[in-house]
Amino acid sequence: MSQRNLEALDVGAIREAFPILQREFNGEQLVYLDNAATTQTPDPVIDAMSDYYREYNANVHRGIHHLSQEASIAYEEAHDRVAEFIGASGGREEIVFTKNTTEAENLVAYAWGLNELGPGDEIVLTEMEHHASLVTWQQIGKRTGAEVKYIRIDDDGRLDMDHAADLITDDTAMVSAVHVSNTLGTINPVSDLVDIAHDHDALAFIDGAQAVPNRPVDVEAIDADFYAFSGHKMAGPTGIGALYGKKAVLEAMQPYLYGGDMITKVTYEESTWNDLPWKFEAGTPQIAEAVGLVAAIDYLEDIGMDRIEAHEQELARYAYEQLDAEPDVEIYGPEPGPDRGGLVGFNLEGVHAHDLASIMNDHAVAIRAGDHCTQPLHDKLGVAASARASFYVYNTTAEIDELAAAIDNARQLFA
Ligand SMILES: Cc1ncc(COP(=O)(O)O)c(C=O)c1O
The missing domain is CATH 3.90.1150.10 (Aspartate Aminotransferase, domain 1)
Structure with a gap:
């Protein structure tokens, strides 16, 4: 043994x-x-979701009745809990629930990329990106005319940071990098990458799908503009992920999906957008999954x-x-x-x-x-x-x- x-x-x-x-x-x-x-999913997460369906299943935000109030509080507070877990001091306004990491990448690519990028702009990725980021930014590059470039990896599977420093320039608008590679296991120096991006006034998106589940992550220490992860890779349920975004950056962005809940006022001609984070959460959200994600965070933090x-x-x-x-x-x-x-x-x-x-x-x-x-x-x-x-x-x-x-x-x- x-x-x-x-x-x-x-x-x-x-x-x-x-x-x-x-x-x-x-x-x-x-x-x-x-x-x-x-x-895999531990009993406390399974139990929390089962309790939700047994005790307080209802739609959120719009109900006057007891069940809806209980579900709304649990759902909204889940954002605060996620914020606390990853060190986002802005609380719920900086946490958007998505289906998974992939949807978080797409949200930023569509809501920010399609509006902000054009010919002459550059998107810098790494050679070890997951398709969630690589395919998404590649397509946004094609649609906007922005060029996609890749930071090399060396023979040991580490990022070539000299190449990163050369590649990221004043033409760079977005740097998107994986925190921990799902293929090589490499833990990238993401705060150094973010610093280089910011030196050139570019935004930085960090894909934390393989980092948040198994190490302490502090998005403010990294100084990422965006950071994303998935619940199902951290003892939580499928169907929920989170996008962290700096409040000022999220506020400046257009919505990604349109519909109910993400609006304040709608006429036949015009609509105005709800506050953060609801502006990015159209339609009935993942309520049971948010409850399960909180239980998973509690479970992991209890272990440490x-x-x-x-x-x-x-x-x-x-x-x-x-x-x-x-x-x-x-x-x-x-x-x-x-x-x-x-x-x-x-x-x-x-x-x-x-x-x-x-x-x-x-x-x-x-x-x-x-x-x-x-x-x-x-x-x-x-x-x-x-x-x-x-x-x-x-x-x-x-x-x-x-x-x-x-x-x-x-x-x-x-x-
Ligand atoms: C590094 C990395 N990024 C993104 C993803 C996509 O995660 P999801 O399928 O939950 O969107 C994965 C999943 O394997 C991953 O390992």
Whole structure:
């Protein structure tokens, strides 16, 4: 048994809160290592959403009756809780609920990009962007005439910050960068990037989908103009994400979706917009999901974001060392250290990543295989696909041993 240095978290007790982890397939206990895609949901989150539907389900903002008042308070206060969690001192006005990180990217691209960008403007991304940002800004570039440029990554999978300093100029209008790469595991120096963007009066959007779930994040320390993440990657429900935006920037933006709730006054000719954040939340929102997201934040903060970060880094180091010891395994991204997060992307020589994931599935080990929504990055790495093991609060080094055993099994099958 190789449990080491993880006493800080009582993983056994944590696992008991996640009913799904008890599942078995073909008589083998589930080993869930696909957390960068979606994390599992603990009882307190399931219970909070169940309570909402049992006790106070109603539409928000517009009801006079008790249920609507209770639902409205819970929904509105959920914005305050998210603001507090990521250090947004402006409170609810700076937090817009979206479907997920992807919708947050699209919201800014449409509501800000389409109105503000034109020929001569530049959008600077990184070579490790997720399609959520890459495809979105690429399309906004095509529609507005703005040029999209990419900050290079070096051979270790880190951003080339000298290239960033060259690439970001007074022509740059937006810098959009991933905080933690979902393919390489690299933790980017996002506050340095934001500083460079601001030196040139550009705005900065940070994609925190792989950062907020597993480390303390302070959007004001980073000084990002926009910051986004998804609930389903942080022990919360699907269907909800959040966009943080600096109040002044959000105020200056046009709405993204039009309809009910986002207006103040409507005539047959004209409409005026509601206050922040409701101006960006048209129609009936994700009420149960907002309740679930708050429960997830409470759950994670009870454990402690510092401890979650330490736990994941230890697991990532352990997995890296196990895989690195195998000469036929190629690992992507930086070596373990302060700038590597809790996932390991790799390939086993002679075995397609999909075959590897399928053999692992035979042993109830769930990993991801494919391009992880980073096709251009995979092209750059010279591979069509990779396998990815990603960790969360409930994972153990013993599970990584099972991953290593499943890789061994695949190697023998394909020998
Ligand atoms: C870095 C990163 N950005 C964005 C996304 C998109 O998240 P969602 O599918 O929740 O919109 C993901 C999901 O894998 C991601 O890892």
